[in-house]
Amino acid sequence: MKYDHVVVHSPSLPATQLFLLFHAAGDKPVAMAQIGTEFAKAFPRAQVVSIGAPEPDNQWYPASGSEDEQTRVAAVLPGFIDAVRQQQQQNGVRAEATALIGFAQGSTMILEAVAQRPDLAGRVVAFSGRYAALPQKASTRTTIHLIHGDNDVTVPLTHAVDAQERLTAIGGDVTLDIVDDLTHAVDDRAMQMALERLQFTVPRRYFDEALGGGRPGDDDVIALM
Numbered sequence: 637m638k639y640d641h642v643v644v645h646s647p648s649l650p651a652t653q654l655f656l657l658f659h660a661a662g663d664k665p666v667a668m669a670q671i672g673t674e675f676a677k678a679f680p681r682a683q684v685v686s687i688g689a690p691e692p693d694n695q696w697y698p699a700s701g702s703e704d705e706q707t708r709v710a711a712v713l714p715g716f717i718d719a720v721r722q723q724q725q726q727n728g729v730r731a732e733a734t735a736l737i738g739f740a741q742g743s744t745m746i747l748e749a750v751a752q753r754p755d756l757a758g759r760v761v762a763f764s765g766r767y768a769a770l771p772q773k774a775s776t777r778t779t780i781h782l783i784h785g786d787n788d789v790t791v792p793l794t795h796a797v798d799a800q801e802r803l804t805a806i807g808g809d810v811t812l813d814i815v816d817d818l819t820h821a822v823d824d825r826a827m828q829m830a831l832e833r834l835q836f837t838v839p840r841r842y843f844d845e846a847l848g849g850g851r852p853g854d855d856d857v858i859a860l861m
Contacts, residue, residue, distance in 0.1 A: 639719040640688035641665055644672035651683035654729035656720060658687055658742030661695045668739065671822060675737070678831050683727045687719060689742075696745045706768040709748050717749055720756055735759040735834065739822060740791060744768055747799070750778045758839065761830045763822045764788055766795035774808030779839040781811050783826050785818025809840040 657668040665686040743765020754775035784796040803810040
């Protein structure tokens with residue numbers, strides 16, 4: 637299955653990080669380009685790429701059908717995960733230094749992908765997203781940042797609250813930031829929250845590694861700056 641993409645930013649030196657962006661249903665990769673430029677400004681050594689949905693009408697998975705949503709998402713996840721792996725291989729960036737950033741249906745895809753493959757990325761930023769089904773297990777290998785408007789009627793805030801509570805209960809690494817008076821959108825406040833989380837929130841896996849006698853790699857440390 638073909639995944640079109642738009643390269644938003646390529647650093648002049650070899651990339652130490654990889655930011656992959658995933659749009660909402662019905663949009664195209666260029667829809668996330670402006671968001672991508674903000675990440676590029678904050679992380680100039682990152683390769684920033686916006687990925688396009690392969691399904692008809694620019695959807696990541698069919699919006700309706702005879703099967704439930706979780707089954708419809710599961711059917712397309714292998715190709716989605718392969719697309720992420722391919723970008724990591726092409727750009728020479730490890731999973732630990734990869735951030736997956738989604739909006740709406742794009743957020744659903746990345747949340748479900750890391751639930752199935754916790755070694756897929758070190759960070760997730762899910763704007764206005766939700767799980768197709770709340771996870772039954774979680775790993776601290778991926779730090780998940782949920783950012784949601786409190787006036788979102790398309791994907792109500794309760795989905796993000798439920799996800800934060802479930803991930804916390806099963807031992808995941810998660811944060812939740814709520815944007816006052818924001819509908820189903822990403823505004824400057826939501827972007828600033830995302831940047832601050834990526835720059836200043838220390839992933840729990842670093843503490844786990846320290847307790848275990850290990851240490852993060854150099855590219856992981858850079859991801860905090």
